[in-house]
Amino acid sequence: MAGVTPINLVEHALLVSIQDDITDTEILELQDRLSTKISENRIDGVILDISALEIVDTFVGRVIAQLAGISRLLAADTYVVGMRPTVAVTLVELGMYLPEIRTALSLTHALAQLRRV
């Protein structure tokens, strides 16, 4: 079994680093932990770092979409950082345009955009 997905507080945002080998069970656990943390800490934004992902499939695409959906319902904006070019191409080819999320070039850019909100 792989480790627990880390969730770190950075300014008023939660940084979630999605691992390459995330499993179904871990995602359910991550959704619970993330949603609790968002409401407890009155978080403005969630930053999903997906730089560890070299390949995506519909499963991972759905994970990203679901985490973004949960965050939005709890009034937090979601930014995705560290997306590789091939990952973007694959997601779009799979028909997953992820309209709920905003992307940022880096963590610094995402934090700068969250400060502006």
Added chain:
Amino acid sequence: MAGVTPINLVEHALLVSIQDDITDTEILELQDRLSTKISENRIDGVILDISALEIVDTFVGRVIAQLAGISRLLAADTYVVGMRPTVAVTLVELGMYLPEIRTALSLTHALAQLRRV
């Protein structure tokens, strides 16, 4: 086989001139090249010049939508320039409203809007 679709750097944007006779293979190659260029050069915007297109079908419509989707996931805004009136009419008639893209009258207008972001 037709030539390679040119991608040119203009200010902080990439100018892509879509050719009339673009094929499936060329599109895959274009997606790869464009996505790599966006992330390598930290591009703010992508400008799709479609003035060469006199007729569109769902295939070309999907190409435009996919290129815009990839750019957005990589944090670049997409502007379409040079759209002919008949092309706009056809796209809407095909039900392709292309919500992801912004249109600009000309390259000059698109660059002006990108500078403002």
